[in-house]
Amino acid sequence: MTAQTAPSPASTPVARASSDSGSAPRSGAPLVALAGIDKVFQNGTIALSGLDLGIREGEFVSLLGPSGCGKSTALRILAGLIPASRGAIDWAGGGDAEAHQRDIGFVFQEPTLMPWANVADNVYLPLRLRGVSRRAASQAIDSCLSLVGLEQFAQSYPRELSGGMKMRVSIARALSLRPKLLLMDEPFAALDEITRFKLNDDILRLQKEFGCTIVFVTHSVFESVYLSSRIVVMAARPGRIIAGIDVDAPRPRDRDFRTTPAYGDYCRTASEALHGAMGHDEHL
């Protein structure tokens, strides 16, 4: 286990160092990196300051931090949804965010489904916007729905589904373009704990079957430890990275992992880092 916490805002190199000190399972090639990202909103709020974050292929990176630490902002900048005020997004092989739109799947905190369309048509949306015909897309739609276990519900409408099922549709939609990088913005925060545990297992299985890289924003220590190969802890005002924790527990993981001593240790380390993040913030 490698964990570094640093008290000062000038701690970003530490996080980078930790990500570089990764062990064998994470030796994937670099996929994308945020370099020196600042984000200042129009109202003057400094959301991010000097953010450096490298993502490697096959990683599961969690961005963990208190609300207002800019973790969602970082994810949106990575997706190209909002521009950074300063800094660069370096994709392996070059190209800007627009050129890599196809490589990105995005899952919001809310399921964000079109209420007027059935489940299959919701999953079809990204393909449809790319000009893929319904006939050509039907196999992709079916396989995405069966990946999340909803093949029975292709003709249902969103209002007929439970919260967890809606979120599965949202995930299936994000997978429909077979993205290299799946970005998830607190996707399970609004769900009950039982559903969340189930979806956590599903996400691990999906990553294994699908082989995509995942960046996952969360404010749950337990969720981040359970899922991640690396946890990036962020602090607020200004938003910055204060620690990187490599979770070197073997994958695939199942619920037995939650009862191992290692799991407890990682949770304690992450909690302490998070506590350090809160300590910087006199407003909390």
Add this chain to the structure above:
Amino acid sequence: MNAQTSNPAADPATQPADSATLALTASDDAPRRGRDFTLVLRIGLPLALFAIVVWSWETYVRVAEVPHYILPAPSRIMETMIADWPLLFGSLLQTLETTFLGLSLAIMGGVGLAVLLSLSRAVEYSLYPYAVVLQVTPVVAIAPLLLIYMPQETAVLTCAWIVAFFPILSNTTLGLQSVDRNLLELFDLYGSARPKWAPRWLGTFIIRVKALYYLRGPAALPYFLGGLKIAGGLALIGAVVAEIAAGSAGAGSGLAYRIIESQFRLNIPRLFAALVLLSLTGVIIFLAMSAFSHMLLRRWHESAISQDK
């Protein structure tokens, strides 16, 4: 439940299940019976009230011997309706034609303008204030003016169009702006790549049209249908107001003109008959619009989903 209390030796595990089943069947049945009863009340009560009012009216006119040119009895109104049917039916068709033509033009104009407003800020800023002015000016005040510049039938149609136009425009505009913000971001992510062959402004335009077609249009549908329900009634009102303002002139004469004419000739039973036809028309338009709206929204929109689970 008696069986359970008298037999304590029964397997305790089955008891909760039993009572649960009982409770389930009971609660399954009760709401349905309640719903049937509510339905009976909702149809029966207004009908009963109607019968009472008509009966009292009839009795009062007979007992007090009110002359029919002051207040005709319901029976007399019915007789007049049958006797004058060819005349009244012609007028009804005339009014219906004006109403539906006005409504159709209002739909085309309202939806068309709302789409234009959503595609271009410049168009929105320059046109919307005038649409509001058109709406807030009482149509009765415009009608005499229109009658000076236009043939009577066109003027009547224009009045129906003006009043029906605004609810469709404002509701559709609101609807086109009411897409889930996250869905628009999703659209940015997956659909905002500009076609390479197009110049920048055309690319932006194409993207806006795509967003309109895939997201804004469907999201606006419930709002548009809400506007349509209001506009249907208003188109009838506009037509009636214009006919009344037009007065006796012209050959084409709708139900409102029949009302004015009957008043001049003290043919009060016919006035009532025309009035009954007018309000029936209004009711039928409203029901038709509601049914149309329900048909389009029943699969997905909260407003059209029945209460039962």
